[in-house]
Amino acid sequence: MSMGLKTSCHPRIPQLAHFRFDYEFVEGRITVIFGPSGCGKSSLLRSIVGFPSPLECTQLSRGEQRLLHLPTHQRPIVLSAQKPDLFHHLSVKENLRFGLSRRKGKGNTDYFDTVCTA
Numbered sequence: 001m002s003m004g005l006k007t008s009c010h011p012r013i014p015q016l017a018h019f020r021f022d023y024e025f026v027e028g029r030i031t032v033i034f035g036p037s038g039c040g041k042s043s044l045l046r047s048i049v050g051f052p053s054p055l056e057c058t059q060l061s062r063g064e065q066r067l068l069h070l071p072t073h074q075r076p077i078v079l080s081a082q083k084p085d086l087f088h089h090l091s092v093k094e095n096l097r098f099g100l101s102r103r104k105g106k107g108n109t110d111y112f113d114t115v116c117t118a
Helices: 041-049 092-101
Strands: 005-011 021-025 031-034 055-062 114-117
Touching: 005 041, 031 041, 031 092, 041 055
Parallel strands: 031 114
Antiparallel strands: 005 021, 005 055
16 A cells, blocks of 8 residues: 655744644645635645745655655655636636646546645
8 A cells, every 4th residue: 555645734923823734645646725815825835845935844754754854856746836727617627637638648537536625
C-alpha cells in the first residue's frame, strides 16, 4: 500500500488564528483546493511547498519519512500558478475533466475524487 503525503499547517500571525489545515493527500489522486478569493488557498499551498507564507507548515511527511527539511525544489508537491483558464459554461468538475482529458496517455478521467474546500 502506497503512503500519501501528510501535512499540517498553522498560522504565523494572530489574525489567522482560525485557520488550521490537517490533511493526508492520497498518492495517485488529484486533490482540488478551492474557495473564494482571499480565503488562504495560495498561502496554504505556498507553506506546503516551502515558499514564504503567513502560514507555517509544521508537518510534511510520507509514511515515516519526514520532508520538512527538504528544500522547495525537492518536495514531492507541485504548486501551479493561478490562471483564469476555466470555461464559464462548465462546472468545476467539468473543467477538471476537460483538462485531464487533454493530457497525453490519460484516457481515464475518473481517478480524481477528493475535493477539499478552503
